Amino acid sequence: MSHDAESRLKALFISGLAGDQNAYHSFLQALTRHLRGYLRKRIPHRLDDVEDLVQEILLAVHNARHTYRSDEPLTAWLHAIARYKLMDFFRSHARRESLNVPLDDHEELLAAADDEPAQARHDIGKLLEHLPDKQRLPIVHMKLEGLSVTETARLTGLSESAVKVGVHRGLKALAAKIRGLR
Amino acid sequence: MNTDELISLLSNQVTQVDRRAIARRFVQALLIGAAGSLVLMSIVFGVRHDLGSVAGTGIFWAKLAFPLAVAIGALLVIARIGRPGARAGYAWALVALPFAAVWIAGWMIVDNAGPNARAALVLGQTWRTCPFNILLLSMPTFPAAMWAMRSLAPTRLRLAGAVVGLLASSTATIVYCLHCPEMSPAFWGVWYAIGMLLPALIGAWTGPRFLRW
Numbered sequence: 001m002s003h004d005a006e007s008r009l010k011a012l013f014i015s016g017l018a019g020d021q022n023a024y025h026s027f028l029q030a031l032t033r034h035l036r037g038y039l040r041k042r043i044p045h046r047l048d049d050v051e052d053l054v055q056e057i058l059l060a061v062h063n064a065r066h067t068y069r070s071d072e073p074l075t076a077w078l079h080a081i082a083r084y085k086l087m088d089f090f091r092s093h094a095r096r097e098s099l100n101v102p103l104d105d106h107e108e109l110l111a112a113a114d115d116e117p118a119q120a121r122h123d124i125g126k127l128l129e130h131l132p133d134k135q136r137l138p139i140v141h142m143k144l145e146g147l148s149v150t151e152t153a154r155l156t157g158l159s160e161s162a163v164k165v166g167v168h169r170g171l172k173a174l175a176a177k178i179r180g181l182r
Numbered sequence: 183m184n185t186d187e188l189i190s191l192l193s194n195q196v197t198q199v200d201r202r203a204i205a206r207r208f209v210q211a212l213l214i215g216a217a218g219s220l221v222l223m224s225i226v227f228g229v230r231h232d233l234g235s236v237a238g239t240g241i242f243w244a245k246l247a248f249p250l251a252v253a254i255g256a257l258l259v260i261a262r263i264g265r266p267g268a269r270a271g272y273a274w275a276l277v278a279l280p281f282a283a284v285w286i287a288g289w290m291i292v293d294n295a296g297p298n299a300r301a302a303l304v305l306g307q308t309w310r311t312c313p314f315n316i317l318l319l320s321m322p323t324f325p326a327a328m329w330a331m332r333s334l335a336p337t338r339l340r341l342a343g344a345v346v347g348l349l350a351s352s353t354a355t356i357v358y359c360l361h362c363p364e365m366s367p368a369f370w371g372v373w374y375a376i377g378m379l380l381p382a383l384i385g386a387w388t389g390p391r392f393l394r395w
Contacts, residue, residue, distance in 0.1 A: 017199045025193035032185055055188050060395070062192045064335035066199045067265045080266030084337040088394075106267070117185055124191075125183035142195045149195075164197070171192075175395065 005034070005110040010074040017065060028058060035082060036114035042086060049089070051120040052178075057085045059175045079106030088179070127177045128170075135170030138163045204264075204333050208257070211330035212353060218322025219357040227315065227361040241365050248370055249355035251280035252378060256349040263342055264334025277348070281375060288368030306364040309373050315362075316377030319354035324381055326350070328392050336393055343389015344382045351381035 009030055016024025035057055039050045060081050068077050128136060134156075141152040142163065153160045183191075223229075236242045255276035262270045292300050306312075327350040328343075336342035355378055364370070 016193070016196060019196065019198040021193050021196055024196045025189060028189040028193055032189065051185060055185055058185070058188060058192065060335075063395070064266065066201065066203060067335045069265065069268075072265075072268060076267035077265070078267075080337050081335070084266065120184065123183055124188055128183075139191070143191045144194065146194045149197075167195075172395075179394070 005030075006073065006075050009078075009110070010070075013065075013068070013074055014070060017068070028062075031061065031078065032058065033113040034110050036117070037111070038082065038109050039086070040114055043089075048121060051117060052122055053085060053089055055120055055122075055124060056175070056178050057082050059171065059178070060085055063172055063175055073106075075109055076106045079109045082109060092179075122178060122181050124174065124178070127174055130177065131170050131173055134158060134162065135166045135173060138166035139170045142167055207333045208260075208330045211326040212323070212349075215323030215326035215350065216353055216357060218326070219319045219354045220360075222322060223319055223357050223361055226318065227358075229360050230363055233360060236365075242359075244367070245365065245370060246356060246359050248280050248284050248374065249352040249359070249378065252277060253349055253352035253356065255280070256345050256352060259345050260331065260334070260342075260349065263338065263345065264331060264336050266335055266337050281371070284367050284371040284375075288366070288371035291366065292368050303366045303368045304372060306366060306369040306373075308362065308364060309369070312362065312364070312369075312373040313377035313380060316351055316355050316358055316374065317380045319358050320347075320351045320381040323350035323353045324384070327353075328385075331393060332395070335395060339390040339393045340386045341389075342393050343385035343387070345385070346389070346393075347382035347385025348378060350385070351378040354381075 009027060012023045012027035012030070016027050032054055035054045036050060039053055040047060043049060043053075061078065064081060068074070128139065131139070137156045138152055138158065141147045141155055142149065147155070149160050149163050152158075152163045156163065158166065230236070255273065255278075258273040258276055259270045262268045262273055288304075292303055295303055308315075324347065327346045331342060331346045355374055358377075364373075
């Protein structure tokens with residue numbers, strides 16, 4: 001079953017890397033279900049933090065998507081990111097529980113799926129408001145309202161390359177802000 | 183913003199990923215860093231006067247090949263450990279190989295030399311300053327290489343920092359070869375090696391701070 005999940009996720013992700021928005025959307029949705037299942041098993045005593053971590057890992061996967069090489073198993077790549085974020089979470093909470101949680105092999109990432117979203121404690125929408133305009137506006141217009149680069153550039157008065165750079169840096173800054181909250 | 187909205191935000195207008203962006207960043211960083219080292223070297227130490235004649239000798243190019251091979255090995259390791267879930271594997275051997283070659287050559291030369299000449303072959307004229315000169319010349323390449331590494335996604339930050347430090351110091355050592363008068367592999371095997379390892383240690387120390395993502 002997890003082998004199926006690997007090939008299905010990989011096909012969606014590869015299409016997403018080529019610019020297919022629908023495939024990328026489906027990939028992120030499927031990944032979210034797997035992440036919830038994975039994290040609920042890893043930190044059963046901190047379920048409040050699961051949705052926060054899910055969002056953080058999604059953002060990390062998105063920001064690092066250019067580092068994936070299609071000749072490697074996608075599961076290993078995803079698992080390494082999830083594990084890195086989980087360890088980072090443990091470190092910043094400096095709890096003994098990090099020693100007790102089994103961080104097993106990457107097959108486990110796709111073993112359990114969980115559909116039920118919980119409430120995230122941080123609000124990414126609010127964090128977005130703290131970004132500088134030249135990062136925030138491109139994200140709001142392009143990524144939230146779905147405008148094209150050209151339309152966003154015209155609306156904001158920025159050049160097209162500045163719009164792309166703004167989105168890229170803004171999402172990285174967003175990830176850093178979430179990290180800073182912990 | 184709930185998770186569904188975040189997913190929409192990330193997937194709306196997702197554009198094709200530029201796969202050459204990483205390589206471009208590293209080329210930029212290394213060119214800028216090496217140029218900085220070159221300027222620093224020519225101001226602080228000066229290019230060696232006999233560079234024209236020494237450039238015709240094989241030993242000069244062998245000396246240059248040592249840090250060059252280390253830099254290439256470090257780049258290959260970075261290309262792997264900068265990607266989540268990938269192991270460096272054989273790439274480590276490419277980092278170790280130049281060190282092993284220089285140590286073997288140095289050992290053979292010292293072994294063949296008379297007892298009175300051995301110390302001079304290892305200590306040369308500049309052993310006291312050599313590692314610190316390389317450390318100084320790494321100052322432009324170190325932040326440049328860190329900046330390039332930030333375009334990747336390493337998950338073992340100390341290790342990643344150490345290899346970044348090694349890339350920075352080996353690049354700086356290539357530049358230092360244009361000044362350094364020492365021509366004994368036994369010297370390079372000790373003092374160049376220490377000079378290249380110091381920035382690697384600094385990289386391991388600062389990696390978790392600079393490379394966290």
